[in-house]
Amino acid sequence: MTSRPTLTEAQRAFLAEPRFAVLATINADGSPQLTTMWYELQGDEIMMNTKAGRLKDRNMRRDARVALCFEDGYNYLTIAGTVRLIEDQAVAQADIKRLALRYHPREKAEQLARDQFERERRVSLRLTIERISEH
């Protein structure tokens, strides 16, 4: 077993900004699929959250290997790894609210949680980092 790569302090600072992550998953036919995600770096894991039943959710249940890309002009970071899905609604709802607050002002985040997320079944994702590539 090889040791897991660790993020540098500069990479942690880059990920601390509320950027949009581009998430690649694998479809049932083996082809790739892309979506844009909110995320938060939590320790050595990346937390994301999605609505249950979406294509990416169905894909990750079948194949938990994913890739993420974060870009800022001509700098970018790609991270490949494996996600763990958490369906406990207490965790999943707390995570999506936390993400909404990271990306929106409080009033807008609370409105989104109340009018949308709380009415949905959510799934939280925890990405274990297996490869890091920086350009």
Add this chain to the structure above:
Amino acid sequence: MATSDRLSPAAVKLLQEPQIAHVATVMADGSPQVTPVWVDVEDDGSVVMINTPEGNLKTNNVAQNPEIAISVVDKNNAYRLVTLRGTVIERTTDGADAHIDKLAQKYLGQPKYPWHRPGSTRTIWRIKPHHVIERGV
């Protein structure tokens, strides 16, 4: 969800702006890989093009599996986006140096691509979309 096999005029307009695209390919082990790229599009929305040096990881991946995905999100509005699945129908070096200069004009406002490496061969990928999803375009 209804999808299309070509980009609408509004989606073509998004890709004609200097917006960064992300391209996903499939690794030999079946896992995904994703990188940012410059992107070009035929005016009728039937084909999307990227331009990449030969010999990189994504080129090796599409040689094995031509199915890819491309996502373009407006850098000023994350809710205006096009995401598509498609097939790389052609990879050619013909005209690829002129094409990367055209993209340098689009993205950098410069007539010549400034980062050309001696010995590096540029390739145009022509991608035929088969599932196009558009939001807020």
